[in-house]
Amino acid sequence: MKLYLLRHGETDWNKEWKLQGFSDIPLNEKGIAQAREAAKRYADLPFDVVISSPLQRALNTARIVAEPHGLSVESDSRLREICLGDLEGKRIVDSDCNPLLKEARKNFFEHPELYIPTGNGESFEDLDKRCREFLDDLKKRYDDKCCILISGHGALCKGIVRAAKSLPVEDFWKSGLQDNCGLVELDV
Numbered sequence: 001m002k003l004y005l006l007r008h009g010e011t012d013w014n015k016e017w018k019l020q021g022f023s024d025i026p027l028n029e030k031g032i033a034q035a036r037e038a039a040k041r042y043a044d045l046p047f048d049v050v051i052s053s054p055l056q057r058a059l060n061t062a063r064i065v066a067e068p069h070g071l072s073v074e075s076d077s078r079l080r081e082i083c084l085g086d087l088e089g090k091r092i093v094d095s096d097c098n099p100l101l102k103e104a105r106k107n108f109f110e111h112p113e114l115y116i117p118t119g120n121g122e123s124f125e126d127l128d129k130r131c132r133e134f135l136d137d138l139k140k141r142y143d144d145k146c147c148i149l150i151s152g153h154g155a156l157c158k159g160i161v162r163a164a165k166s167l168p169v170e171d172f173w174k175s176g177l178q179d180n181c182g183l184v185e186l187d188v
Contacts, residue, residue, distance in 0.1 A: 001138065001139065001142060001143075001144050001145070001146050001147075001148065001187070001188050002146075002147045002148070002185065002186070002187055002188075003138075003147075003148050003150055003160070003164075003185070003186040003187075003188055004042075004045060004047065004147065004148065004149045004150065004183055004184070004185055004186075005150050005152065005157040005160055005161070005178070005183065005184040005185075005186060006038070006042075006061065006062070006065060006149060006150065006151045006152070006157075006181065006182075006183050007152065007153060007154055007157055007178040007179065007180055007181065007182050008027070008031070008035075008053075008055075008057040008058040008060075008061040008151060008152070008153060008180065008181070009027045009030070009031030009032060009033075009034040009035040009038075009057065009060075009061045009180050009181050010027065010028055010030045010031035010034055010180045011025040011026065011027055011028055011031055011057050012025065012028045013025045013089075014031075014180065015028065015030075016091060017091050017092045017093055018089055018090065018091050018092075019084050019087045019088055019089065019090055019091075019092065019105075020057075020081060020084075020088065020153070021081050021082060021083050021084030021085070021087065021088040021121070022055070022080055022081060022083045022084075022088065023088050023089060024055050024056055024057075025055075025056075025057055026056050026057060026060070027056070027057050027060050027061065031057065031061070031180065031181075032060075032064070034061075034180050034181040035060070035061045035064035035065060035181060036064055037181070038061070038064070038065050038181040038183075039064050039065045039067060039068050040068075042065060042149075042183060043068040043069070045147070045149075046147045047066070047069050047071060047147055047148070047149045048071075048142075048146045048147050048148065049071070049074070049142065049146060049147075049148045049149070050062055050065070050066040050069070050071045050072070050073045050074065050148070050149045050151065051073070051074045051075075051076050051079065051148060051149070051150050051151070052073050052074070052075055052076070052079060052150070052151035052152070053075070053076070053077075053079035053080050053081065053151065053152045053153060053156065054075040054076070054077055054079075054080065055080055055081065055153070057153075058079070058151045058152050058153060059073065059075060059151070061151050061181065062149070062151030065149065065151065066149065073151070076134065078130045078131070078133060078134045079134065079150065079151075079152045079153075079156055080153070080156070081152070081153035081154070081155055081156050082121075082122050082124075082126075082127045082153075082155040082156065082159070083117075083120065083121050083122040083126075084108075084117070084118075084121050084122075085117050085118045085119030085120050085121025085122075086101075086104075086118035086119035086121065087101065087104055087105065087108070087118055087121065090105075092105060100118075104116070104118050109173060110173075111170075112124050112169050112170065112172040112173065113168075113169045113170045124159075124169045124172060125169075127155065127156070127159040128159060128162060128163055128169075130159070131156075131159040131160045131162070131163035131164075132163045134160070135160065135163055135164060135188060138188070139188070154177050154178055157178055157184060158172055158173065158178075159172075160186070161184065161186060164186055164188045
């Protein structure tokens, strides 16, 4: 089975370097334009199914990219971004003023094996569990020759790769953050 992992288009919070997590932030004009360009760029890929996070930034990106294929978009709550608890809505650059926020941000991005979620946030292990359950369900529901577009989020896409390849949490961000409307191919 081939998965195409698509990160949503830009939001105002991306532009402002704010952490989004479960917050349901819409695409901005640039994000809509990115999704339209992605729809053209990926029009020849053989998508059979499109599944998206229910968060509007990913769902609207998926709808735009799925349109040339004539496919409807299925929503799955397991594809939401990692919940960042008290970090959501905080600007990454402002974390230097708050020692607790600074440590959480640093561990999240640089030492994920040390990251402890704040507030009601999720751990990387929580995300891994969601991603593994999702992948197991895909294997049960779809033929191994199926090509599936998954529209999600930065950490979510990394989590799916980690779950599929059984990577250690230390390597979570090793290949960097996927660009908005960037696509990663993954065989599972």
